Amino acid sequence: MKKFVVLAFVLLIGIQAEAQVKVSPGLRGGLNISTLTNIDDNSSKTDFYLGGLVNIKFNKFFSVQPEINYSRQGDEGRYFENGRYYTEKYELNYVTLGAVAKFNFGGGGFHLLAGPSLDLKVSDNYVNTNPEDFDLSFVGGLGYTLPNGLTFEARLKQGLIDIYGYDGIDDGYYYDQVILNQVFQLGISYTFKTK
Template sequence: MKKITLIAFVLFIGLVKSQAQVKVSPGLRGGLNLSTLTNIDDNRSKTDFYVGGLVNIKFNKYFSLQPEITYSRQGDEGRYFENGRYYSEKYELNYLTLGAVAKFNIGGKGFHILGGPSLDFKISDNYINSNPENFDLAIVGGVGYTLPNGLTFEARIKQGLVDIYGYDGINNDNDYYYDEVILNQVFQIGISYTFKVK
């Protein structure tokens, strides 16, 4: 019984010490979106922006978890042929994104790699003849560098996993046709700033 009590006490002290090292810092993020949709002929990427907030939960100098809420303007620039000429039109898919990225600091320094999921809720679009899905699930990966003052520069790739029209890539014969699935793809370049909380 004494051994169990001693082990429990040591584990409790270790937990308290590890919790004392956790630093929680709120922040802001924003930047440039270069977005497109997969498997659409003659489309081009659309340039727009994203902006939002974050909470950086730093467990130690090597690892932190960062929940985020972001307004992200996505879509693409499509081309269509009418009356003997080509026209272009920007297609808007605007999302409220709830995400969480794990950040791994290389050598405990400013350079980091990151990755994680995001759940995107569509809040508006400008589609006239169709109705895109109201949500997307995406995977995010990227690299960045954080300065000692809390300013971070990042580049990310965000890959949607849900077809914007609800197609799952399988036909009636259970064959896969992933070259017909229309997914969000976004390349993001941006900055963030975390506030120091005492």
């Protein structure tokens, strides 16, 4: 194990010595198609996300991108009342703090990305329940960056925290389903050229 750690350290130092690190700030935004898992009679809700980023490019193959975003999530629920079905859009709005690693194919514009996100709830419109104040998520996706800094991306964001924390009995009904955020994102970003 010690040999592995020493080898990894030496490789990291070598990569940093060869790399000319470029730091570029940018803006990002796009479409959220969100839902909550394990809820009967719900469907996806369409909304948006908007935020900023800093792309830290180590070489033509690899970069790390810290991000801060405002993300409107939730789902569209369906319920039965007074002899008919009604639908309602449930809002879960977050400030998300994330960082994705981007791996460029052959040093070109196509890239894969993956990384964690901490989502802090800023508002919701739930009446009878109180969703958790935060979520941890994993983000994965792919994209293409043009030479001018314009990037198009598709991402899947999977929540890891049971946002309702159901685990018990309420009015004789046993709750044990894990309710997770799930968001598909289509977006665009722009990184500013820096000298």
